Amino acid sequence: MLVTLTTDFGLSSRYVAQLKGVLYSRAPGVTVVDLSHEVPPQDIAAAARLLEAAAPYWPAGTVHLVVVDPGVGADRPIVVIEALGQRFVGPDNGLFGWLDGQTDSIRTLEPQEIQPAGDSHTFHGRDLMAPAAALLLTGTPVAELGPPHGCLTMLPQQDGPTAGDDRIEGRVVEVDRYGNLITNIGANLLEDAPRDERLRVTLGEHETFGLWRTYAENPPQTLVALVSSGGMVEMALVNGNAAEMLAAGVGDAVCLDWTARD
Numbered sequence: 001m002l003v004t005l006t007t008d009f010g011l012s013s014r015y016v017a018q019l020k021g022v023l024y025s026r027a028p029g030v031t032v033v034d035l036s037h038e039v040p041p042q043d044i045a046a047a048a049r050l051l052e053a054a055a056p057y058w059p060a061g062t063v064h065l066v067v068v069d070p071g072v073g074a075d076r077p078i079v080v081i082e083a084l085g086q087r088f089v090g091p092d093n094g095l096f097g098w099l100d101g102q103t104d105s106i107r108t109l110e111p112q113e114i115q116p117a118g119d120s121h122t123f124h125g126r127d128l129m130a131p132a133a134a135l136l137l138t139g140t141p142v143a144e145l146g147p148p149h150g151c152l153t154m155l156p157q158q159d160g161p162t163a164g165d166d167r168i169e170g171r172v173v174e175v176d177r178y179g180n181l182i183t184n185i186g187a188n189l190l191e192d193a194p195r196d197e198r199l200r201v202t203l204g205e206h207e208t209f210g211l212w213r214t215y216a217e218n219p220p221q222t223l224v225a226l227v228s229s230g231g232m233v234e235m236a237l238v239n240g241n242a243a244e245m246l247a248a249g250v251g252d253a254v255c256l257d258w259t260a261r262d
Contacts, residue, residue, distance in 0.1 A: 001030040001137045003063040008039040018126045022117045026134035042070040044094045045155055052098040053230050065133045066090035067125030078109040079149050082142045089133045097154035110146040161185045168256040179241030183254045185233040194258055201225040202255045206246050
């Protein structure tokens with residue numbers, strides 16, 4: 001039995017300890033793995049990106065419990081999803097929109113189908129979602145946890161990448177621990193773009209040329225662009241922190257162009 005946890009609670013939070021207590025109590029022998037508890041507070045999009053990047057690498061049968069739930073207590077439903085040979089439990093607030101078209105079953109969790117761990121209006125992760133995850137771990141089929149659910153909520157598209165004949169415009173969507181600026185420009189948009197010095201990558205007044213294969217191809221403190229392990233264009237400072245050096249962050253515009261230059 002394997003369950004992952006993704007929350008915005010922080011590493012030292014008592015809320016994480018309570019989630020784990022429910023899981024260990026109701027699914028004895030379960031292995032609980034922390035995907036991350038450092039999702040920025042209430043940042044549904046960041047949690048969705050993390051889960052989309054990580055879930056495909058987990059084994060069949062894994063249960064993913066995701067509690068990034070700024071709308072807790074409102075009328076947003078809790079969903080139980082079967083997809084990718086795995087199960088997902090969390091609020092339907094955009095966390096799982098990336099699974100659209102890949103699901104085998106989606107159910108709306110009905111509290112009467114589980115034994116809640118409490119009756120709080122502000123912590124459904126502990127009281128409803130964790131008990132549901134424990135039931136899945138101990139053999140309860142997804143279909144027994146509630147009626148069929150409609151379409152998953154999608155996150156709003158905010159300044160998605162736009163591609164022209166010789167130009168791609170996007171934005172920074174994540175800054176990782178190393179200060180790398182990860183954009184929403186996927187490698188699939190680069191089929192017609194050169195990878196050598198004819199390609200210019202700009203962020204504000206800063207620019208670099210070409211797309212490199214690795215960080216180590218350049219000396220320390222060199223600003224470079226490359227396609228990350230997640231398949232997205234990023235800007236990085238070799239052995240340094242690009243976000244700090246460029247004073248850049250999430251939302252900043254990034255442009256790739258290969259127009260004629262003097």
